[in-house]
Structures are given as C-alpha cells and as structure tokens.
Amino acid sequence: MRALLALKGRVGLVDKPTWYTLLSIGVVLVVGSISTLVTQGTLSFLHPSYILQQLQIAAFLGIAATGMMIVILLGHIDLSLPWVLTASGMLSAGLGGWLALPCGLAIGALAGLVNGLGVAFLRVPSMIFTLGTNTVLQGLMVLYTGGFSPRSEAPHWMEVLAVGKVLAIPNSLFVWIVVGAAATFLLKKTVLGRTIYAIGNGEQAAYLSGVRTRGVLISAFVLSGVCAAITGMLLVGYSHKAFQAMGNEYLMPAIAAVVIGGTNIMGGRGTYLGTVLGTILIVLQQSVLSVLQMPEGGRQIIYGAVIIAMLLVYGRQQEG
Amino acid sequence: MKDLRLRLRQNQGLLIALALFVLLYGAYSLAHPTGFSATLIGQNANESLVLVAAAMAQTFPVLTGGLDLSVGAIITLVNCVGSHVLAGSAVQNALGVLLCLAVGTAAGFCNGCLVVYGRLQPIIATLASATIFAGIALFLRPTPGGQVDDHLAFAATFDLNELLSALGAAPLRGPLAFLGDTPSPLIWMLLVAAIWSYYRRTRYGLGAYAVGASQEAAFMSGVRIQRVKLVAYTLSGLFAAVGGLYLTLQTNSGSADIPQSGAYTLNSIASVVIGGTSLYGGVGGAIGSLFGALVLRSIAFNFRVLDETSSLGFFANPLYQPLFEGLILLGAVCAGALWVLRVKNKLEVFR
Numbered sequence: 040m041r042a043l044l045a046l047k048g049r050v051g052l053v054d055k056p057t058w059y060t061l062l063s064i065g066v067v068l069v070v071g072s073i074s075t076l077v078t079q080g081t082l083s084f085l086h087p088s089y090i091l092q093q094l095q096i097a098a099f100l101g102i103a104a105t106g107m108m109i110v111i112l113l114g115h116i117d118l119s120l121p122w123v124l125t126a127s128g129m130l131s132a133g134l135g136g137w138l139a140l141p142c143g144l145a146i147g148a149l150a151g152l153v154n155g156l157g158v159a160f161l162r163v164p165s166m167i168f169t170l171g172t173n174t175v176l177q178g179l180m181v182l183y184t185g186g187f188s189p190r191s192e193a194p195h196w197m198e199v200l201a202v203g204k205v206l207a208i209p210n211s212l213f214v215w216i217v218v219g220a221a222a223t224f225l226l227k228k229t230v231l232g233r234t235i236y237a238i239g240n241g242e243q244a245a246y247l248s249g250v251r252t253r254g255v256l257i258s259a260f261v262l263s264g265v266c267a268a269i270t271g272m273l274l275v276g277y278s279h280k281a282f283q284a285m286g287n288e289y290l291m292p293a294i295a296a297v298v299i300g301g302t303n304i305m306g307g308r309g310t311y312l313g314t315v316l317g318t319i320l321i322v323l324q325q326s327v328l329s330v331l332q333m334p335e336g337g338r339q340i341i342y343g344a345v346i347i348a349m350l351l352v353y354g355r356q357q358e359g
Numbered sequence: 360m361k362d363l364r365l366r367l368r369q370n371q372g373l374l375i376a377l378a379l380f381v382l383l384y385g386a387y388s389l390a391h392p393t394g395f396s397a398t399l400i401g402q403n404a405n406e407s408l409v410l411v412a413a414a415m416a417q418t419f420p421v422l423t424g425g426l427d428l429s430v431g432a433i434i435t436l437v438n439c440v441g442s443h444v445l446a447g448s449a450v451q452n453a454l455g456v457l458l459c460l461a462v463g464t465a466a467g468f469c470n471g472c473l474v475v476y477g478r479l480q481p482i483i484a485t486l487a488s489a490t491i492f493a494g495i496a497l498f499l500r501p502t503p504g505g506q507v508d509d510h511l512a513f514a515a516t517f518d519l520n521e522l523l524s525a526l527g528a529a530p531l532r533g534p535l536a537f538l539g540d541t542p543s544p545l546i547w548m549l550l551v552a553a554i555w556s557y558y559r560r561t562r563y564g565l566g567a568y569a570v571g572a573s574q575e576a577a578f579m580s581g582v583r584i585q586r587v588k589l590v591a592y593t594l595s596g597l598f599a600a601v602g603g604l605y606l607t608l609q610t611n612s613g614s615a616d617i618p619q620s621g622a623y624t625l626n627s628i629a630s631v632v633i634g635g636t637s638l639y640g641g642v643g644g645a646i647g648s649l650f651g652a653l654v655l656r657s658i659a660f661n662f663r664v665l666d667e668t669s670s671l672g673f674f675a676n677p678l679y680q681p682l683f684e685g686l687i688l689l690g691a692v693c694a695g696a697l698w699v700l701r702v703k704n705k706l707e708v709f710r
Contacts, residue, residue, distance in 0.1 A: 178682025
C-alpha cells in the first residue's frame with residue numbers, strides 16, 4: 040500500500056501536459072496501426088525498426104528543441120535557429136576532418152553570443168534581434184557559397200553519428216540522449232538552470248535577488264546556438280552535404296515541440312521530459328500521416344489543429 | 360510650440376522611417392536611368408504593396424501587445440482563393456474580390472477568437488493557425504496556377520485612368536488630367552491608410568493603444584478589452600487579405616508558397632519595428648509600418664542601380680543583398696534600443 044502511495048506521489052510529479060502528450064502519442068500510434076491493419080493487414084507502426092527509425096529523425100528536431108526550450112524558459116525566443124544550423128553545417132563540412140567539430144560548435148556559440156549580447160545589454164526584444172542575426176547569417180552564407188549548395192561533402196564522423204548504428208540503435212539517438220541528459224542536469228541541478236527558471240518567472244525579482252541576469256541570458260543564447268550547431272552537423276551527416284535553407288524546416292517544429300511539451304511560451308515553467316515527448320509526437324504524427332498518404336495540405340492542417348487543441352487543454356492563460 | 364514638440368516626440372518613429380524612406384528612395388530614383396517618373400513610382404509601388412499591406416496588418420495586434428505570425432499565411436491563403444474566383448464576368452469578379460476580403464477577415468477573426476476566448480498566447484496561437492491556413496491554401500492550390508481576369512488585373516495594378524475606364528467612366532481631363540497617371544497601387548495605399556486613420560480615432564483604435572500600454576489600466580478605465588483585441592485581429596486579417604488579393608492580381612495566379620509566406624511574416628515584423636511601433640505594444644501606428652515597409656523595399660531597389668564601376672561597385676553584387684538587409688534591420692533595432700543606456704534606474708529596463 041505504501042509503495043502504491045509512493046508511486047502515486049511520483050506520478051503526481053509528472054505534470055498534466057506530459058500526460059496529454061503521452062496520450063496523444065498513443066492515439067497517433069493506435070489510429071495509425073488500425074488503418075494499416077485495415078489497408079495492409081500489418082502493424083508496421085509498432086515494429087521496433089520503424090520506431091527506431093523515427094527516433095533517429097526525431098533526434099535532429101529534439102536537439103534543436105533543447106536549445107529552443109532553454110531560451111523559451113527565459114521568456115525569450117531564438118528565431119536565428121535556421122541559419123545558425125545551416126551556417127555551422129556548411130562551414131564545418133567545408134573545413135572537413137575532426138577540426139570541423141570545434142569549428143561548428145564555435146560558430147553556434149558565437150552566433151548565440153551575439154544574440155545574447157543584443158538581448159541582454161541592448162534589451163532589444165529577442166524575437167526581432169534573433170531575426171536580424173538570422174538574416175545576417177543567411178547573407179554571410181549566401182556570400183560564402185555564391186547562393187549554391189556547397190560542393191564539400193560531410194566528414195566521415197558526421198555520417199557515422201547521423202546514420203550509423205550501434206546494436207541496431209541509431210547513433211543520433213545517443214547524441215540526443217547525451218544532449219538531453221546534459222540539459223536535464225543543467226536545468227535541474229545547476230545554479231544556471233535554476234536561475235533560468237527564476238528569470239522566466241520574474242526578471243526583476245531575480246535581478247533584485249542578486250542573480251547576474253545578463254550573464255544568464257547570454258549563456259542561455261549560447262547554449263541555444265550550440266544546440267542548433269549540433270543539429271546542423273548531424274543533418275549534414277544525414278544528407279551527406281550541406282545545402283541552402285536546410286534549417287528552415289526546423290524553426291516552427293522546434294517551437295511547437297517545446298510548447299506542446301507544456302513549456303510556457305512566456306517562460307518560467309516547463310520540463311525537459313515534456314519537450315522530448317512533444318518532439319516525438321510531432322515527428323510521429325507527420326510520419327504516420329505521410330505513410331497514410333495524407334496530402335501535404337491535410338498534414339499541415341492536422342499539425343496546426345493538434346497544437347491548438349493541446350494548448351486549449353492546458354496552455355491557457357489566467358483570466359485577466 | 361510646446362504642443363508641436365510633444366507631437367514630434369510622439370511621432371518620432373514615424374518621422375525617422377519617413378526620413379529614411381525619402382533618403383533611400385530619393386537616392387534610388389536619382390540614380391535610376393529613367394529618373395523620377397510616374398512609371399517608376401508605379402512599378403515600385405507595385406512591388407511594395409503586398410509588403411505594405413502585411414506590415415500594416417501586423418501593426419494592429421502588435422499595438423495591443425500581441426503578435427500575428429499568420430499574416431503571411433493569410434496572404435497566401437487569400438492568394439490561392441483569389442486564383443480560383445477572379446476569372447469570370449464583371450459581377451462574378453466583384454463578388455470574388457469580396458469573397459477574398461471575407462476569407463482574410465474570417466481568418467483574422469479566428470485568430471482573435473483563439474487569443475481572446477481561447478486565452479492562448481498570440482505568438483503560439485497564430486503560429487498554429489498559420490499552419491492551418493497554409494494547409495487550406497495547399498488544398499486549394501497543390502501546384503501553382505490559376506487564372507485572373509486580365510482587365511481587372513491590369514486596372515488594379517496600372518493607373519487611375521485605367522481604373523476609371525474599367526469602371527466604365529471616362530479618363531480624367533482638363534486641370535485634373537495629370538492625376539490620371541497616378542499608379543493604382545498608390546491609390547490602394549492611400550485607401551488602406553485612410554481606413555487605418557479612421558480606425559485609430561474610434562473607440563476600438565484608442566482601446567488598442569490603451570490595452571497595449573497597460574491592459575490592467577485599460578480594464579480599470581472601462582475599455583472592453585476582449586472586443587478591442589477581437590477587432591484588432593480581425594482588421595489584421597482584412598489588411599492581410601488586401602495584400603493577398605493584390606498579390607493575386609499582380610502575379611495572375613495563385614501559389615501556396617510556404618517559404619514566401621514565412622518571408623512576408625518576418626518582413627512585416629521588421630517593417631513594424633522600423634516604422635517605430637514598439638513590440639511591447641501601445642506605441643506607434645500603421646502609417647509608420649507603411650513607411651517601414653517602403654524603407655525595406657527601397658533598400659532592395661538601391662541595389663539594382665548601384666554603379667558597378669564605382670568604388671562601391673562590389674555592393675552591386677546581388678549576393679550582398681541579404682547580408683545588408685540583415686545588417687540594416689539589426690542596426691535599426693539597435694539604434695532604437697539606445698534608450699537603455701540612458702536609463703538611470705536599472706529596474707526600468709525589465710519590462
């Protein structure tokens with residue numbers, strides 16, 4: 040009995056959004072399975088290889104969403120994700136070899152640093168400042184490549200990380216687990232993590248309590264840039280080369296994954312588990328719908344409707 | 360005199376955008392081989408009107424302290440609707456135009472309902488509704504195409520005389536003859552600016568400023584916050600519909616181009632900021648956004664006429680254009696943010 044109560048207590052710690060996201064993932068899988076059972080007589084969505092393949096793809100979005108979540112927890116947003124991702128992918132692939140890794144990460148960190156400085160010192164709304172750095176990076180990359188896809192191929196290690204497998208488990212999943220574990224540790228156990236939540240809840244109060252708010256803002260944006268850079272290098276490995284606008288398809292899903300996972304867009308509240316589940320829900324839903332041959336328009340509509348429906352259930356503001 | 364100074368300060372953003380526009384567009388038209396002429400203005404106004412409409416549409420929610428990330432998607436949606444309904448008889452076309460405007464307005468109304476009654480954050484609610492609008496647009500036009508009545512398209516995008524003859528009236532003569540060359544897009548700009556000027560004098564327009572400045576104070580003063588926000592988002596949809604309609608008439612076709620709709624949304628935010636409207640709400644106006652959009656477009660125009668042999672010739676390379684657009688956007692917002700350095704009480708910077 041006591042064990043049961045303890046279990047109940049633990050379950051109670053998992054917040055409402057996480058449960059709903061988990062439930063929705065279940066619904067997607069069940070609905071998908073029923074329709075494949077009817078049309079093809081197989082349960083292909085429940086096959087481990089399918090699930091693992093989806094997780095391999097989800098890892099790219101998941102890592103990008105990790106950085107986005109850290110920034111959203113502050114009540115800010117990082118719209119520079121697409122071209123930070125593309126820039127670090129392109130330049131690191133252009134450099135090649137093992138040097139590409141520190142180079143790619145440094146580009147992400149540098150872009151994040153610029154974002155952080157603008158937001159922390161000039162107090163420009165992050166939405167517009169990161170939009171500006173995004174355009175500047177795009178301009179630099181267009182100059183660098185001449186507007187074409189660069190010819191350089193991905194270094195071998197990127198391909199191993201992105202498409203290789205160990206014991207049938209995709210390597211990109213391991214990268215996501217490492218990044219996710221680091222993010223969870225950061226948010227739960229470190230001073231930086233706790234102050235991120237504090238600033239998200241009330242920047243004035245955090246400042247008056249002696250938090251160096253500027254430093255925290257800058258660190259968060261740097262982390263977001265680094266996460267985008269990791270995603271960029273993995274994506275280059277996945278598609279064997281970098282190409283223009285490869286990051287454009289990651290901005291909105293990354294924000295959506297974070298918000299579906301229950302993180303408040305105004306900051307201060309949210310769990311990493313929620314972001315993970317939000318990522319999986321988005322990737323799984325898109326994949327199931329495309330396997331079921333839903334036209335692109337229908338997929339977009341369902342995608343938007345799911346976000347609105349989940350938010351109407353648990354993302355509503357207090358009546359003011 | 361004191362009043363004048365106050366008015367100048369209140370319209371600082373608008374005036375800066377206006378000055379920038381005059382400077383940039385003046386430089387461009389001087390450098391242009393044909394020089395300053397009605398044809399040139401007409402051509403450039405044609406290229407600018409969609410962004411102008413998007414920027415003005417974005418202003419309404421921003422003034423109330425919100426944001427509308429679906430402006431571009433509504434433009435795309437109306438564009439796809441328009442490519443189906445604007446190729447019939449005169450009456451059918453007139454109804455088609457009304458239908459296009461109604462679709463955009465309804466889309467804006469849906470956004471308003473999500474924000475007001477759904478109590479969702481505007482950023483994320485409109486992000487989600489944008490994907491729905493884009494989805495509907497993709498259903499209507501899986502591949503680019505469609506047709507638009509030639510007369511209608513020509514009249515709406517050429518000049519006043521053409522517009523009058525399309526309506527069955529005689530072209531202007533006598534002392535007003537010079538007005539006949541007024542480019543149609545300029546007329547549409549004046550029209551939407553007039554709608555805005557009327558709106559900001561109504562209780563809903565004033566309410567939008569009040570809500571953006573301080574929602575609680577507005578509530579205490581008896582402003583009907585819900586209605587004010589609903590009207591703001593609905594009008595935003597209407598203005599975006601004007602942009603979408605014009606895009607249809609200009610391109611004679613419809614295309615569910617999602618990257619393009621994203622670009623319109625992002626540029627509309629940039630135009631709003633350049634036009635002096637605060638993203639925190641309560642300060643600014645759609646006329647500023649109009650000039651903000653024109654500033655953005657003028658920058659692009661200037662790249663076309665740069666002399667490649669001059670010392671600045673290497674800038675003429677179109678590859679530099681995205682970089683400069685980004686740098687100018689960053690420069691503009693940083694210049695607007697310099698007040699932070701003058702603030703004495705550090706707590707005031709946390710808003």
